[in-house]
Amino acid sequence: KKKKKKKTMEMSLNLASSSTSNSVFLFNPILSGKQLAFPCRHQRIPKRVKPFCVKSSINLSGPRQTLSSNWDVSSFSVESLSQSSSRLPSFEELDITNMLLRQRIVFLGSQVDDMTADLVISQLLLLDAEDSERDITLFINSPGGSITAGMGIYDAMKQCKADVSTVCLGLAASMGAFLLASGSKGKRYCMPNSKVMIHQPLGTAGGKAMEMGIRIREMMYHKIKLNKIFSRITGKPESQIEGDTDRDNFLNPWEAKEYGLIDAVIDDGKPGLIAPIGDGSPPPKTKVWDLWKVEGTKKDNKNLPTEQSMIQNGYAAPE
Structure with missing residues (x-):
């Protein structure tokens, strides 16, 4: 028995000495002391490759690459895509927001809230940082919303070095009308079928x-x-x-122009962002409309309670 034990010990020592450089012993504590695990050989780690220099192929002396460089909307027609099957537009080029941004157009088409204001402000700052000499066009179709969110957009418009041109599509009410009137002077426009409301x-x-x-x-x-x-x-x-x-004061585009909220109606032959239609004129007004504009507001104001009558009736809090 002693001889057998010596032989097994010598065999294990020989295995250990032959595999010390390339192997690791794995011992299982559950097994008895007499049983040893077979050695597990490691894979050799490859040698590190020395870094090498590569010359840059970008021409830094050329013009600065911007968001809208080398981009043309007309190239993405159905005919051009069918003719050149090798080049397909990327996902960014198919996204409407990115396509508008490449043309320096920001669209406010919802209620003015914190989320919408953050998106519009970020787009204005991006376009202004890209090129502060080209105009930014802000299309507005909004029923209004939060005053604080709208004032954030207003401050961003005034912060931009580039001129911010505003265009009303559909309805610009409340804070939407305020942002429409806050555009750069001489670059505030309205579509002929749009409405402006201030209150x-x-x-x-x-x-x-x-x-x-x-x-x-x-x-x-x-x-x-x-x-x-x-x-x-x-x-x-x-x-x-x-x-x-x-109270709610609705104005058509020509009334908004007369009031000073906009500079031109795109349909009345003035230079605008879209090719104007000649011989545009405001819709005719009847005498009933003019009488209601003058007499109706006076009668309504007459029926409203004054501050003195409210105090006499006890609506005001005692001092």
């Missing part, structure tokens, strides 16, 4: 009396601020702006 800020207040007072004071601050900006844009006194925005 005072809307909002609700709830909770404790102190909290309601804070909310109402904040709304009054926004109202005064918007009236001042509208007065500076249109050149009209703040008192007239406050009276005109007391």
Whole structure:
């Protein structure tokens, strides 16, 4: 028995000595001390390759590559794609937003909220950083929305070094009308079948009396601020702006032009972003419309309660 044990020990030592350089022993603690695992050979790690230099093929002395360089909308017609089957447009070129951005067009086609404002602001800053000498076109079809989100877009428009041209499609109401009027002077346009609506800020207040007072004071601050900006844009006194925005005031494109919110209607033969149609004129107005514009507002204002009557009736809080 002793001789057999010596032989097994010698065999294991020989295996260990022959595979010390290229093997690793794996011992299983569950097995008894007499049983040893067979050695597992490692794969040799390849030697490291020394780095080598490669000359750049990009010409840094040439013109700077921009988002809209080497891009043509007309090349992506059905005929051109059928003729050149080797070159297909990429996913970015098929995306509508990217196609508009390549033409320096930003589209505001929804309610003005924080998410929409973030998207529009990022697009404006991107196009302005790309080329601050070419105009940016902002198409607006929006019913309005948040004042704070709209003021963020307004500040971004004023921050851009490039001129921001605004075009109304469909409806520009509330904050949408404010952004339409905030475009660069001489580059604010309206489509002939669009509508513009201006009014005072809307909002609700709830909770404790102190909290309601804070909310109402904040709304009054926004109202005064918007009236001042509208007065500076249109050149009209703040008192007239406050009276005109007391309730929803709908304007057709020609009335918006007369009011000072836009500079031209694209359909009336003025130079615009789209080829204008000649001999465009505003729709005719009847005498009933003019009488309602003048007399109707006076009668409505007469029936509204004054501040003095509200205090007499006990609606105001006691001091």
